[in-house]
Amino acid sequence: MKVRVTVMLKEGVLDPQGKAVAHALHVLGFAGVGEVRIGRVIELDLDETDPAAARDKADAMARGLLANLVIEDFTTEVVA
Amino acid sequence: MKVRVTVMLKEGVLDPQGKAVAHALHVLGFAGVGEVRIGRVIELDLDETDPAAARDKADAMARGLLANLVIEDFTTEVVA
Amino acid sequence: MSSATTSSATGQRPVDQAMAREFGLTADEWGNVLSIMGRTPTLTELGIFSVMWSEHCSYKSSRVWLKTLPTTAPWVIHGPGENAGVVDIGQGLAAIFKMESHNHPSFIEPYQGAATGVGGILRDVFTMGARPVANLNALRFGAPDNPQTRRIVDGVVRGIGGYGNCVGVPTVGGEINFHPAYDGNPLVNAMTVGVARQDRIFLSAAAGVGNPVVYVGSKTGRDGIHGATMSSAEFDEDALAKRPTVQVGDPFVEKLLIEACLELMATDAIVAIQDMGAAGLTSSSVEMAGKGGVGIDLDLDTVPQRERGMSAYEMMLSESQERMLIVIRPDRTEQARAIFEKWELDFAVIGHLTDTGHIVVRHQGRVEADIPLEPLAEQAPIYRRPTSPTPAPAPLGPLTDPVGIEQALIRLIGCPDLASRAWVWNQYDSTVGGQTVKRPGAADAAIVRIEDTSLGLALTTDCTPRYCKADPRTGGAQAVAEAWRNIVATGARPLAITDNLNFGSPEKPEIMGQFIAAIEGMGEACRALDFPVVSGNVSLYNETRAPDGSTLSILPTPAIGGLGVLDDVSRAVGLSMPADAALVLVG
Amino acid sequence: MKAGIVVFPGTNRERDMAIALRTVTGRAPAMIWHHDTALPDLDLVVLAGGFSYGDYLRCGAMAAHAPIMADIRRFAAAGGHILGVCNGFQILTEAGLLPGALLRNAALRFLSQDCYLRVERDDTPFTRKWRVGDVFRTPMAHGDGNYIADSDTIRALEDGNRVAFRYARPDGRVDAGDLRTNPNGSVNAIAGVLSENLRICGMMPHPEDLVDPLMGGEDGKPLFEGLVEALVR
Numbered sequence A, B: 001m002k003v004r005v006t007v008m009l010k011e012g013v014l015d016p017q018g019k020a021v022a023h024a025l026h027v028l029g030f031a032g033v034g035e036v037r038i039g040r041v042i043e044l045d046l047d048e049t050d051p052a053a054a055r056d057k058a059d060a061m062a063r064g065l066l067a068n069l070v071i072e073d074f075t076t077e078v079v080a
Numbered sequence C: 001m002s003s004a005t006t007s008s009a010t011g012q013r014p015v016d017q018a019m020a021r022e023f024g025l026t027a028d029e030w031g032n033v034l035s036i037m038g039r040t041p042t043l044t045e046l047g048i049f050s051v052m053w054s055e056h057c058s059y060k061s062s063r064v065w066l067k068t069l070p071t072t073a074p075w076v077i078h079g080p081g082e083n084a085g086v087v088d089i090g091q092g093l094a095a096i097f098k099m100e101s102h103n104h105p106s107f108i109e110p111y112q113g114a115a116t117g118v119g120g121i122l123r124d125v126f127t128m129g130a131r132p133v134a135n136l137n138a139l140r141f142g143a144p145d146n147p148q149t150r151r152i153v154d155g156v157v158r159g160i161g162g163y164g165n166c167v168g169v170p171t172v173g174g175e176i177n178f179h180p181a182y183d184g185n186p187l188v189n190a191m192t193v194g195v196a197r198q199d200r201i202f203l204s205a206a207a208g209v210g211n212p213v214v215y216v217g218s219k220t221g222r223d224g225i226h227g228a229t230m231s232s233a234e235f236d237e238d239a240l241a242k243r244p245t246v247q248v249g250d251p252f253v254e255k256l257l258i259e260a261c262l263e264l265m266a267t268d269a270i271v272a273i274q275d276m277g278a279a280g281l282t283s284s285s286v287e288m289a290g291k292g293g294v295g296i297d298l299d300l301d302t303v304p305q306r307e308r309g310m311s312a313y314e315m316m317l318s319e320s321q322e323r324m325l326i327v328i329r330p331d332r333t334e335q336a337r338a339i340f341e342k343w344e345l346d347f348a349v350i351g352h353l354t355d356t357g358h359i360v361v362r363h364q365g366r367v368e369a370d371i372p373l374e375p376l377a378e379q380a381p382i383y384r385r386p387t388s389p390t391p392a393p394a395p396l397g398p399l400t401d402p403v404g405i406e407q408a409l410i411r412l413i414g415c416p417d418l419a420s421r422a423w424v425w426n427q428y429d430s431t432v433g434g435q436t437v438k439r440p441g442a443a444d445a446a447i448v449r450i451e452d453t454s455l456g457l458a459l460t461t462d463c464t465p466r467y468c469k470a471d472p473r474t475g476g477a478q479a480v481a482e483a484w485r486n487i488v489a490t491g492a493r494p495l496a497i498t499d500n501l502n503f504g505s506p507e508k509p510e511i512m513g514q515f516i517a518a519i520e521g522m523g524e525a526c527r528a529l530d531f532p533v534v535s536g537n538v539s540l541y542n543e544t545r546a547p548d549g550s551t552l553s554i555l556p557t558p559a560i561g562g563l564g565v566l567d568d569v570s571r572a573v574g575l576s577m578p579a580d581a582a583l584v585l586v587g
Numbered sequence D: 001m002k003a004g005i006v007v008f009p010g011t012n013r014e015r016d017m018a019i020a021l022r023t024v025t026g027r028a029p030a031m032i033w034h035h036d037t038a039l040p041d042l043d044l045v046v047l048a049g050g051f052s053y054g055d056y057l058r059c060g061a062m063a064a065h066a067p068i069m070a071d072i073r074r075f076a077a078a079g080g081h082i083l084g085v086c087n088g089f090q091i092l093t094e095a096g097l098l099p100g101a102l103l104r105n106a107a108l109r110f111l112s113q114d115c116y117l118r119v120e121r122d123d124t125p126f127t128r129k130w131r132v133g134d135v136f137r138t139p140m141a142h143g144d145g146n147y148i149a150d151s152d153t154i155r156a157l158e159d160g161n162r163v164a165f166r167y168a169r170p171d172g173r174v175d176a177g178d179l180r181t182n183p184n185g186s187v188n189a190i191a192g193v194l195s196e197n198l199r200i201c202g203m204m205p206h207p208e209d210l211v212d213p214l215m216g217g218e219d220g221k222p223l224f225e226g227l228v229e230a231l232v233r
């Protein structure tokens, strides 16, 4: 199964990259852009057939390596 | 509305990060991990109330700035 | 696919003159292919001919002129013809260095183009047994007020830093110019300098029939296959879409490759070694076997592959990065494998040397290519293209002083070509290695100490394209002289140069005129200064196509990379002036 | 003092560090391979700079899980001394041996330049050759040196006097809001932190690259000299 792990900076952690992108969009003439947050997605091809098991596994990987819980939150979803 | 733009390397383009992460997961003892691909997600707060219009706008931003179409593909979805 | 005709089991278009033309071969060249082969080549064979006979690999327009450059001196150990030039720097050590361009890729994708340019030149140097000790670059961008320029500068600078910083080779020098002639064609010339023991220099000529041919590094993907020529070829759209023309670099793997190769080089396992540069597997195997006068048999089923279903053609032409080809002593294969596995790199025996004088490529039970190597090299095209001399520049008008000397000075130091470059070099790690005696900005040439010795290397890149445009001969000589002066100014003894000759289309007589004159001027200066050329690279067809179809050539840009040595590096002289110093003008 | 430098795939300042250690101890440090599972008998473990695993995913994240790290944790728990510089600092935070995290530099660019550090305490093995308030110059070269932690952690660090070094002006003034003084945007201009027992120190800049007058000075040398004094058996 394919699982997608999305890792974002925790609420309250300043995201300079997001800020820079918001600014660049503004310069490019895109109006009406509020906050921009940037994160990482990790798509994992897992050798699992049960969606719940696949998610559990991905959760464990996220906690173990893919996210740094000091500054980041993550979500997992089975995509295929 | 909140729109999420997900940017991934095109198929066939080497993903050094994904490769390294797959290897690290293996070392950490996670078995059954196949390909790993890493991408970016950009969450945009847009001053729009119509989902279709918000997506169009995000598409335009992705093409104009957020994705590098030479090596990357993107998808957009309205999340809130 | 434009035509449904199938000539082979793979369902491809028949190989014919029309296809050869799309692959960049002229009618004459196609005729030579047919006579060498005595039959219609397969697609894979056509691919091999087309890359080996491309301007890039064969130097067909430039070779006769390059031969006129002085390349010898008592301290030259290997001049042009190897992966990089090698000079004696004393104490049993050698400096190994070369410069190479990555112009076109850097326009398409500035970050990856520049990054993979750095990766490529690093491999040219460590493939000869040297630990890379310094990187430099020579960059030309379009007009500063062109919005594209900002994007390209940003990407190129990040790419050079991204790669060089990660592999841990300090970037210690370089130069940057801006001019509208580079708007659609920036120049990214990267130089690497390495140091090796003179008795441990590795060459690329294969030897020993039966010896295994080993592939190490990253896996092969469909990267950059025939980037230039394929884009117009009428191939199945799907296949094209699957072949990214942009290669992505992996500096992390390069770092591992450096360490693994140097570890293997400390043993006596290697017979010959060559990096896979442009047209990777093709040019490395053809050149190694060709130089050694042996044949080579490759079994592509054993090539480490990143993607499924790659054809022989794709594997032979892939430009995937961070790969090397090694001919190894058979009894050392397992020792070598252990080293590469320790560094977590791919390692595969993909063939062996033969006495046939042919390159034979097998894939899935079929022979996909079988080409005699000697005629492939000997009958490579070579052109003495028509030239026309560069007209004398219009005289400058009388000097006027409309702003006054103070304003003029302010304007000069504020102009893009003279302003501080700190914003660039502050993005390059210039101290890693702990040997950087003079960082960027500290002296006329960067100074790097050679670890555990008193020796120092003085390194610089130089060229003033507007001089070359006005008078290519004087401009070529001036670039060499400037490199020499920059080295001398640090107290070092100039030894040799590498060069990167960037010009427009050689098919235009006035461009060939610039090219030849610049080489004459360079040669003249090199001879006068005892400062030979030991390696280099030629990049032609650097032009911007305007929407109306007309083309604008870049300024003639023969970038020079100079190297000198200080026997006592503590005597290196920099730019900063002690308070009690006197200023003397000489010359 | 017996020192050992851990080499991960992609570590690239281990040679610089070895030179610095050799300069002050007179002997070459041990090089420890990330795949080893046991440290040799050491007084000091050094995690050097570089791009372990390419700095892919997050700087130091993958190295923090390398096989050798288990024994490094044991070494730390037993009161061993550990110095982490640049990538080494990042690895120590990822491994949880030091608090906080290092984000992208505020200006989103790699920064390779000299900076000035103010010494915040002088009673640790890492800082004993300086006096509180001393300022020294050192090169920095990193893309992710922006120190951050939640406010409780920062308070604990400050209250516990566990900030070893802060970015400062040459005259010692600290201005966390000024990117010229605090180039990567670190909270409270923190450049280096200490563990609770003061035996683990992580810092972003590279004192090991300034231990030789030929390379521009010896400003970084006191750190290594102090370690030798403190740890020699």
Ligand SMILES: Nc1ncnc2c1ncn2[C@@H]1O[C@H](COP(=O)(O)OP(=O)(O)O)[C@@H](O)[C@H]1O
Pocket (backbone or CB within 6 Å): C056, C057, C066, C069, C079, C080, C081, C082, C083, C084, C085, C098, C100, C124, C277, C278, C499, C500, C501, C533, C534, C535, C536, C537, C538
């Ligand atoms: N302008 C030049 N001046 C001197 N030597 C050159 C020049 N251009 C190329 N060479 C030499 O020709 C050989 C082939 O160069 P190149 O095709 O760039 O090598 P590679 O493909 O191995 O990187 C090298 O030995 C190189 O040093």
